[in-house]
Amino acid sequence: MASLWQYANPQKFVQTTGAVLPALAVLTALALIAGLVWGFFFTPDDFRQGSTVKIIYLHVPAALMAINAWLMMLVASLIWLVRRHHVSALAARAAAPVGLTMTVIALLTGAIWGQPMWGTWWAWDPRLTSFLILGLFYLGYIALWAAIEDPDAAADLTAVLCMVGSVFAVLSRYAVNFWNQGLHQGASLSMDAEENVADVFYFPLLVCIAGFVLLFVTLVLLRTRTEIRARRIKALLARERMA
Amino acid sequence: MIPDLGKYAGAVMGAYAVSIVLLVLLVAVSMWRGARVRRQLDEIEARRARNG
Numbered sequence: 001m002a003s004l005w006q007y008a009n010p011q012k013f014v015q016t017t018g019a020v021l022p023a024l025a026v027l028t029a030l031a032l033i034a035g036l037v038w039g040f041f042f043t044p045d046d047f048r049q050g051s052t053v054k055i056i057y058l059h060v061p062a063a064l065m066a067i068n069a070w071l072m073m074l075v076a077s078l079i080w081l082v083r084r085h086h087v088s089a090l091a092a093r094a095a096a097p098v099g100l101t102m103t104v105i106a107l108l109t110g111a112i113w114g115q116p117m118w119g120t121w122w123a124w125d126p127r128l129t130s131f132l133i134l135g136l137f138y139l140g141y142i143a144l145w146a147a148i149e150d151p152d153a154a155a156d157l158t159a160v161l162c163m164v165g166s167v168f169a170v171l172s173r174y175a176v177n178f179w180n181q182g183l184h185q186g187a188s189l190s191m192d193a194e195e196n197v198a199d200v201f202y203f204p205l206l207v208c209i210a211g212f213v214l215l216f217v218t219l220v221l222l223r224t225r226t227e228i229r230a231r232r233i234k235a236l237l238a239r240e241r242m243a
Numbered sequence: 244m245i246p247d248l249g250k251y252a253g254a255v256m257g258a259y260a261v262s263i264v265l266l267v268l269l270v271a272v273s274m275w276r277g278a279r280v281r282r283q284l285d286e287i288e289a290r291r292a293r294n295g
Contacts, residue, residue: 051248054255058262101269109258116254226277229284236287
């Protein structure tokens with residue numbers, strides 16, 4: 001594990017990510033374009049949902065990343081609380097706007113998909129409601145970081161908020177199983193062949209999910225580098241004022 | 244080139260348009276802020292190097 005902790009050094013983190021980011025960006029673009037083009041142009045309509053099934057290639061990966069981004073923030077926040085590595089706190093901060101965007105995409109595409117299929121844009125269904133609350137937690141998390149001047153205090157308080165919000169990240173995923181009610185169906189991706197989507201939709205969906213995961217990783221690395229530099233600017237300006 | 248989306252064309256195209264706009268905005272803002280902060284840091288470090 002010693003090799004992992006060396007990236008807690010901001011300089012080492014910036015140096016290493018600088019080397020891998022171009023390749024990651026190319027991979028991300030390839031996976032996203034391949035998955036979306038495959039899904040949009042080369043998959044058939046569903047016998048029940050018609051062409052709206054094509055929305056699955058955006059809705060499911062975005063929802064998946066919205067939940068997993070929060071869980072990544074939780075892990076990074078716990079590392080900050082336990083080991084006080086600044087890079088992990090900054091990585092959590094960097095991930096929040098990405099997670100929020102994924103949440104907004106999942107909610108909007110879900111509403112657009114729900115209108116023709118369910119006859120309504122929105123329902124106070126357990127999964128939809130917990131997802132909306134997760135989105136509000138993202139907003140609160142971003143606002144809290146911006147509102148507190150002292151970066152260590154901000155990292156501490158946002159880490160606590162992140163732990164509380166994790167309840168809704170988990171609920172967003174499992175609400176359908178916990179409460180057997182509401183409009184939203186169960187998992188689209190499942191080990192259960194009966195429940196899983198048909199292969200013709202499944203494989204392009206996997207490529208899209210890979211694209212969204214890569215996009216998340218790329219953006220978080222890029223944004224963490226920015227946060228590290230912004231922190232350094234703050235420190236240098238404070239030193240200049242003291243001199 | 245665009246597949247026949249039938250009566251759901253508006254919904255499908257709308258979902259793709261909204262998502263792509265949001266993703267492009269997210270990438271653009273992340274890159275723009277990254278470049279701006281990097282430029283700022285370079286300027287400050289150059290000034291510090293000049294002033295000793």
